[in-house]
Amino acid sequence: MTDKLCPDFAAAVADIPDGATIGFAGFGMPGTPFNLIAALAEHRARDLTLVANTTGGAQLPRMPDIGMLVERGKVRKVICAFTAATRASDVLPFTKYYETGEVAAELVPQGTLAERLRAAGAGIPAFYTPTGVGTELAEGRETRVIDGREYLLEYALKLDYAFLRARRADETGNLQFHRSQRNFNPVMATAARTALVEVEDPILPAGAMDPDAVHLPGIYIHRMVRVPPPPAGLWPQKRQERAPR
């Protein structure tokens, strides 16, 4: 069996080249690969295309996020469901780079983003969805009426690398997620040629995880790194409420 365990986060990201497309799991704090993102921030690769639900920075305390990679000049384009915060009064660190044109962005509805990734991993090149019909996202794009309803054509979104975070893994890379940690992790992994996961609990020997209870099979996982206890390792934090404006 190939050894998937890497000694540290820097080693796990060391071969990522300029121009790579990388997807990040995570929805809020849960399931976000903070340690791999922090390692990517120190890695030399530039001109990256990043795929994630958000660009980060909407919640406090701020953790390693796409905004940090943008600030370091590593990012060409972001594909995400938010380029601005849900609350219009919150300003994301990423937003000013986008508005000045330093970084490109493709804004995608969250369910369409998840399905484009799922499709990429499932060998489906494109699909029709009702989401976005009649909005400015559909302007100039292919639509089709099926059974009397209009649908918008969306293409699969393939990744070179996926960054994941899981509660448990065995040495073959079988993963289990805890609670809402699961979120985008499985679809990012299946859409990617190479999937990297940061693992919270000690790596289990093969056979120790009930096959019926595997959330993502190890065939999708290529590299694993244990998250050290804090402060060396980064862990989800309790959300701080923003001061009222």
Next chain:
Amino acid sequence: MTQGYTRQQMADRIAARFQDGWIVNLGVGIPTLCSNTDISPRHVIYHSENGVIGYGPVAVAGAEDLDLVNAGGQNVTLLAGAAVVHHADSFAIIRGGRIDVTVMGAYEVSAGGDFANWKLAGAKGGGIGGAMDLAACAQRVFIIMEHVTRAGAPRLVERCALPVTARGVVRLVATDLGLFEPLGEAFRIVELAPGIGRDAVAAATGTALLD
């Protein structure tokens, strides 16, 4: 404000419409307050975009599971019978029509049932999140918002000026002034908030009203 509905009362008026057994998705902000409303003996199941089905109240301080959040990032709890799925399955639930009602905030709602809630005037970007999927695919869209903007401009309008989230989907709007139903050419007044007169509502509304 001494007249009209408070934020919680707007949420209460919407939650009063939830039927037993509904699967409900609540947006960030005032819609979240619907989960505070006592609707017993009816029970609904709360779904959030990150794949949590059957979440309960916000966790008490010190007992949070930091790996469990709702769509607004609050550390919530799970009720007995809860389940967790991944993001693609969560949106299959949405696109597959299993959500009985989605309750969202909005900047504008038109008499034709269009609404706008993802992009401000003149902005280059925005925050779509799961709003377009929910709006296009939930069985019903209910909106909760203030009746006018901070500058006093109507939010119930003949036609949305802002980029829309979806067209022709809104069933019911709760504002601080009452409950309103988009009927195509006008909004029907379903109820007025206590102390609110029809003339005050008409003056604060950008399109025709029906009684």
